[in-house]
Amino acid sequence: MINTLRAMALFALSSIASIRSTSLPPYPFQVEDGVIKNSEGMIVDMQCVNWPGHMETNLPEGLQMQPLEMIVDLIVASNLYNSHNPELIDEGLGRIFQTVAEALGEKGVYVLMSNHVSKSSWCCSFDDGNGWWNDEFFSPDAWLDSLTGMAKLMEGQSNVIAMDLRNELRTDKIGREEQIDDFMKYVPAAIDAVLEGNPDLLVFVSGLSYDNDWSFLEEGRNSDEWEQALVSKKSNVVFESHIYSWSPFGDISPGESCDNLTFDEHLSWPVRNGFPMVLSEIGTSIDAYEETDLTWLNCVRDFILEWRLGYAMWLLTGSYYFRGGELNAPDSFGLLSTDLSGYKSMDIIDKNREMQWGGDSA
Numbered sequence: 001m002i003n004t005l006r007a008m009a010l011f012a013l014s015s016i017a018s019i020r021s022t023s024l025p026p027y028p029f030q031v032e033d034g035v036i037k038n039s040e041g042m043i044v045d046m047q048c049v050n051w052p053g054h055m056e057t058n059l060p061e062g063l064q065m066q067p068l069e070m071i072v073d074l075i076v077a078s079n080l081y082n083s084h085n086p087e088l089i090d091e092g093l094g095r096i097f098q099t100v101a102e103a104l105g106e107k108g109v110y111v112l113m114s115n116h117v118s119k120s121s122w123c124c125s126f127d128d129g130n131g132w133w134n135d136e137f138f139s140p141d142a143w144l145d146s147l148t149g150m151a152k153l154m155e156g157q158s159n160v161i162a163m164d165l166r167n168e169l170r171t172d173k174i175g176r177e178e179q180i181d182d183f184m185k186y187v188p189a190a191i192d193a194v195l196e197g198n199p200d201l202l203v204f205v206s207g208l209s210y211d212n213d214w215s216f217l218e219e220g221r222n223s224d225e226w227e228q229a230l231v232s233k234k235s236n237v238v239f240e241s242h243i244y245s246w247s248p249f250g251d252i253s254p255g256e257s258c259d260n261l262t263f264d265e266h267l268s269w270p271v272r273n274g275f276p277m278v279l280s281e282i283g284t285s286i287d288a289y290e291e292t293d294l295t296w297l298n299c300v301r302d303f304i305l306e307w308r309l310g311y312a313m314w315l316l317t318g319s320y321y322f323r324g325g326e327l328n329a330p331d332s333f334g335l336l337s338t339d340l341s342g343y344k345s346m347d348i349i350d351k352n353r354e355m356q357w358g359g360d361s362a
Contacts, residue, residue, distance in 0.1 A: 027158040028200035030235040034274040046278050046310030047356055054116035058093050060100050061317040065340040068103050076107045094153055105159035112162040124168045132171035133186050144193040151197025164204035165190045168211050180216050184223035191229050204240045211242040214269040239270035239277040245284040245296055254291045258299035271307045278310035286344050287332035297351045304355045311355055
């Protein structure tokens with residue numbers, strides 16, 4: 001039996017992603033037979049949207065525009081509520097994230113925490129100091145401690161079911177072989193760090209080159225620590241990848257075959273080798289999308305359905321508290337309007353629904 005769960009992701013220094021159901025299926029989740037299952041053995045189809053919180057305020061975006069309950073209701077496509085959130089004003093950041101996660105749980109939404117950046121800022125580039133181990137703001141020791149700490153912080157909330165290790169690993173300062181060696185050194189330690197904080201969490205692992213590449217796992221540089229983690233932690237490990245309209249998988253025009261795109265070549269290693277994968281960021285401009293964008297989304301949909309992947313749209317909110325010197329700065333990729341009062345495009349929402357392979361919601 002398949003349990004379809006709609007999900008959202010909340011990104012910050014450490015952050016959150018979640019899954020939607022009319023009732024919360026049994027926790028914890030685990031990986032078995034190459035798919036994610038709940039504790040009753042039901043297959044989980046992760047259908048998600050990213051809710052960013054990684055900018056300078058360190059807060060989930062949009063809480064100045066609409067009440068928390070209303071934003072959550074838009075995520076779950078339920079009734080809207082007209083209430084405010086004064087209880088958040090004087091709370092610390094940890095408690096704010098807990099409060100948002102609790103509100104999501106009350107509406108049947110699970111949460112995936114994502115470690116987006118170390119220094120709060122717009123993401124991502126090669127020179128932002130957040131992209132690679134030992135970059136200016138990316139201390140491996142501090143990173144490992146933060147993964148354990150955030151996992152412990154959310155341990156008591158049963159709708160927080162997963163954590164990713166790091167968003168879009170990237171560097172242009174070292175070659176591919178050294179990048180693979182660093183991955184093999186640090187990622188197994190990070191898996192252990194998360195599970196030290198909460199052994200019941202799923203651990204999402206991202207690939208190289210802005211999370212656009214898993215082909216390096218076929219190049220013979222895998223460490224013993226990595227191979228051991230894939231065996232001993234197999235019930236916890238989920239692979240993730242990102243696909244944007246500009247990602248290096250080729251171009252597609254209306255009427256052309258999706259075979260022109262190289263998703264399989266770069267991204268399919270995990271699913272070909274018995275691991276689940278989630279496309280944890282899928283994005284294109286919603287303010288100015290064209291027929292080419294819809295064609296591209298159809299190809300992404302086909303890739304998802306072929307391999308039964310989870311996915312998360314980037315992004316939920318149509319504006320930021322503060323970005324590039326501008327207050328309430330709009331984001332053209334946001335599913336919601338600038339004031340978070342409703343969805344921008346039902347065409348894109350319909351495309352999102354076409355990506356769901358898991359059957360009816362529980």
